[in-house]
Amino acid sequence: MTSIHASSLAVGYGKRPVVDNISLNMQPGELLVLIGTNGSGKSTLLKTLAGLINPMHGDLSLLGSAPGQLPTQVAYLPQHPVSSHTLPLCVQDVVAMGRYAHLGLFKRSTDTDRAIVLESMKRTGIDSQANDPIRDLSGGQQQRTHLAQVLARRAEVLLLDEPTAGLDLNGRKAVSDLIATERARGVTVVLATHELADAESADLVMLLAQRVVSLGAPADALRDEYLRECFGFTQPH
Amino acid sequence: MNYLIDPFANNEFMRLALFGGILVACTCAIAGTFVVLRGLAFVGDALAHGVLPGIATAMLLGVSGIVGAAIGAAVMMGGVSVVSRRFRLSGDTAIGLLFVGMLALGVMITSRSSSFVGDLAHILFGELLGITTTDLAWQFIALVIVGIIAFVGRRPFLLLSVDDGLARTSGFSARLFHNVMLTMVAITVIASFQTVGTLLVLGMLIAPAATGSLFARRIESMMLIAALVGSLSTYIGLLVSYHYDLAAGASIVLTAVVIFAISATANEIRKSRGHDHHDHEHPHVHGEIHV
Numbered sequence: 001m002t003s004i005h006a007s008s009l010a011v012g013y014g015k016r017p018v019v020d021n022i023s024l025n026m027q028p029g030e031l032l033v034l035i036g037t038n039g040s041g042k043s044t045l046l047k048t049l050a051g052l053i054n055p056m057h058g059d060l061s062l063l064g065s066a067p068g069q070l071p072t073q074v075a076y077l078p079q080h081p082v083s084s085h086t087l088p089l090c091v092q093d094v095v096a097m098g099r100y101a102h103l104g105l106f107k108r109s110t111d112t113d114r115a116i117v118l119e120s121m122k123r124t125g126i127d128s129q130a131n132d133p134i135r136d137l138s139g140g141q142q143q144r145t146h147l148a149q150v151l152a153r154r155a156e157v158l159l160l161d162e163p164t165a166g167l168d169l170n171g172r173k174a175v176s177d178l179i180a181t182e183r184a185r186g187v188t189v190v191l192a193t194h195e196l197a198d199a200e201s202a203d204l205v206m207l208l209a210q211r212v213v214s215l216g217a218p219a220d221a222l223r224d225e226y227l228r229e230c231f232g233f234t235q236p237h
Numbered sequence: 238m239n240y241l242i243d244p245f246a247n248n249e250f251m252r253l254a255l256f257g258g259i260l261v262a263c264t265c266a267i268a269g270t271f272v273v274l275r276g277l278a279f280v281g282d283a284l285a286h287g288v289l290p291g292i293a294t295a296m297l298l299g300v301s302g303i304v305g306a307a308i309g310a311a312v313m314m315g316g317v318s319v320v321s322r323r324f325r326l327s328g329d330t331a332i333g334l335l336f337v338g339m340l341a342l343g344v345m346i347t348s349r350s351s352s353f354v355g356d357l358a359h360i361l362f363g364e365l366l367g368i369t370t371t372d373l374a375w376q377f378i379a380l381v382i383v384g385i386i387a388f389v390g391r392r393p394f395l396l397l398s399v400d401d402g403l404a405r406t407s408g409f410s411a412r413l414f415h416n417v418m419l420t421m422v423a424i425t426v427i428a429s430f431q432t433v434g435t436l437l438v439l440g441m442l443i444a445p446a447a448t449g450s451l452f453a454r455r456i457e458s459m460m461l462i463a464a465l466v467g468s469l470s471t472y473i474g475l476l477v478s479y480h481y482d483l484a485a486g487a488s489i490v491l492t493a494v495v496i497f498a499i500s501a502t503a504n505e506i507r508k509s510r511g512h513d514h515h516d517h518e519h520p521h522v523h524g525e526i527h528v
Contacts, residue, residue: 050406052402052406068406071407071408072408087274088274088450088452088455089454089455090455093454094399097395097396100395105390105392
């Protein structure tokens with residue numbers, strides 16, 4: 001089954017489209033990297049895929065369903081996850097919230113849920129701080145916590161909005177490895193980023209500048225004329 | 238020792254007030270935890286004042302104040318929703334408009350009769366020393382209802398406390414559970430106006446829960462600390478009220494605020510001295526994980 005299908009999709013707020021005429025098909029295990037400047041439409045597209053914003057027009061489906069209809073199979077990491085300083089939650093509680101889509105209102109958590117939470121914390125390297133209050137953590141540690149929460153969903157589609165923001169080089173490498181591992185088990189990943197380097201391992205790259213500048217394999221989508229159009233400069237050869 | 242126990246041992250009205258206050262403290266601890274986490278203090282304040290015209294009208298018509306309070310709260314919540322959506326105003330502007338409108342209406346209704354002066358004070362500040370066993374029963378029912386709502390809605394409430402989007406992408410309707418949370422706060426306000434009054438119930442909703450948020454690392458422990466602080470405030474407040482002939486409801490709420498101030502100061506001193514050790518509330522990560 002196609003993981004993500006979009007046809008003549010327009011996304012935006014109110015009556016104003018931010019990006020339109022988006023058409024793409026993604027298969028399980030593929031990685032789509034969205035690249036563009038601030039305000040180019042990356043986050044708007046991801047929010048639309050997550051079901052937080054309704055498509056303005058066009059067709060869009062994830063795993064054969066409308067956006068937002070499969071919370072157990074689609075996980076979304078927002079650009080700036082909220083870690084309110086008033087929240088009396090420790091890291092493992094925040095990660096465990098990733099299981100709520102599966103548990104709903106009434107299901108009791110099982111040993112499997114707890115094992116998934118623990119494994120997710122280990123995969124992002126935050127397990128040693130499992131009992132620390134999230135409000136006491138650094139920005140990078142909070143980002144690892146929210147990434148672990150997304151992994152705990154065990155979703156088939158991951159929508160990640162700048163997951164490496166606030167992470168050091170080791171953290172960026174860890175995120176890159178995590179995405180590779182998820183793809184290897186058939187998870188489809190859509191990643192919004194400012195980093196051109198993140199596009200190297202992608203199946204598809206979409207350059208955005210309040211419109212689709214290019215879409216295709218990295219070698220095609222990141223050609224100099226497209227980069228110049230998108231950013232005003234090209235990457236060094 | 239007599240100073241601490243005799244007022245309750247020798248006076249039934251003091252025992253009833255203590256039991257009533259503890260029930261209010263427990264109810265407010267549950268609802269107040271989510272009020273603090275989701276940042277609903279202004280909504281709570283508006284609800285607390287928004288019930289005033291309902292109660293006043295009910296009294297004018299000789300109907301139960303609780304019924305009037307429920308109608309007032311429903312009008313308040315519905316009005317905020319309509320104003321904010323239809324007129325594209327921010328939530329706090331809509332709340333502010335309804336808040337002052339309902340408060341003004343309540344004062345106008347009560348000004349219709351000079352006999353209302355006493356009743357207005359009763360509505361605003363409660364009549365803790367005059368509560369009956371029937372009031373206690375109503376308060377207990379409210380505690381059970383609020384407890385059930387909080388237990389059933391704990392997961393979406395927690396997600397909403399972090400972010401509406403997280404709740405929605407987890408499969409929960411943010412609007413539905415936000416309204417359920419407001420209903421829980423409204424039930425707390427309605428049930429508590431008999432004891433601490435509409436003006437002071439906000440203090441019991443916020444001060445103990447805020448104290449809990451300083452020390453807790455789990456929602457459950459935040460509620461427990463809030464209930465203990467609220468209950469302790471009730472005891473101390475009643476004692477001070479009895480010995481120094483002060484208003485009971487106000488003494489309780491002021492005690493709760495003072496406990497928060499002392500706790501926050503102590504917490505800051507502890508942190509600045511680098512003694513902010515973890516309280517090991519949780520087992521180690523290799524122990525039980527709560528989901």
